[in-house]
Amino acid sequence: MKNHKYIAKTATDSVAKQIAKLEAIGDSGVGKALLANLRRAAGRDLQKNPDIWGMVLEDLPVPEYDSPEIMPEEMAVFISMTLYAVAQQGESPVTHSMHQKDVSFGAACGQLAGSDENQQERVRAKLKRLLGAKNMDELAEQLRRMIQLIKAEDIKLDYAKLCNDLYWYQFTNGRDNVQLQWARDFTRSMKHNTEEKKEEEENNG
Template identity: 35%
Template sequence: MTTAPPAPAQRRRALGPVGTLAGSEIGRLQKGYLDDRPDAVAALARLRRGAGKDTATIPDLWGLLDSDTLHADPALQQDAAHTALYTAATLYALHQQSRGTRMHRPGGDELGTAVRRLMPGGDLDEPTRKRFVRAGSAPTMPVLATRLREIVLLLRREEIALDYALLAEQLYQWQQRPWGPDSVRRSWGRSLHAHRAKPADQAEGTKAADTDSTADTDTDHNKDSAQ
């Protein structure tokens, strides 16, 4: 019997085990990176190589995150949980690269809100909107990871932070067929349309430029290039 999808929530639901662990592990790495701790800098450099890829196929990533709590939870779908955790962490690692402020902000922007901040003056910008729609319509997790990577590069350029704990939770939910993808799309869409530009957003929004390049062209800090 097919399980009915959860009713759309007007407010964010509490994070489950995947989002909670992602927030803890990414928060730990973020603090270490901003404190210029060599172990955290090296871990993010390795995680970054997996951004936009099928993380299950990259052994170099295994063991970089403490996922013991996931193994201990019999209610979780283990493959989906680990995919969500590592996909979120690799995207965060790319987002944080060469940035001296926190790109993971617990309780901060959902993906749709962050994308809306990319749009000049908060108005709907068609090239950016199309990237967002392409991510939402991804048929598989590897394709979704690739399309999210394109968006993360834009967010990094404008130094727009994201709640990666929430993203990890949604990536886990995405994999719950058949209702998961639609539920996540609805949440992303609501957050895109709910955001209204504030004066500060409007001032910063003029910096956003349309680009079709998905290449990583940012110059790393010395600590990144040393990896």
């Protein structure tokens, strides 16, 4: 029987390790090529992108059995790493990393929503579409679109934590828990934005 907690932690640690590597060599020719390979693989099949196999698979345990399907941990690392590369485009991972520990996807979306009610509604609508994804490929595409919006506002998040979420998201009970945590983090972050704006207005008034 699978030890899901161990596998989830292994996948999460793998993403943190790979990002640390990229942050160390990101401005070199090799680092730039690795990030470019990851970006090109976003929304595609892991199996057809050998340039990134090492970054995605090297730290993961060997599957318990031969499977014709990509394993949940492989999918989680693959999506997280390609999204990190999308977020990092145009920025040096050495001097301006878009990876920030302990900032969840939900919290980053809350920052994106800000304190403006119209913007909040727009972000909620995009999250609704994201959460309605019928499979992981569709979810990955919706996440990519959201990450591009988050990146445009220079909002950072924890891509290793996102990997953990995406692992559990592939199981029915886990999906419910992840969605609930995203909802909580989103709401708290948005509330913080509103309170900050109110305090600023009071100080300026």
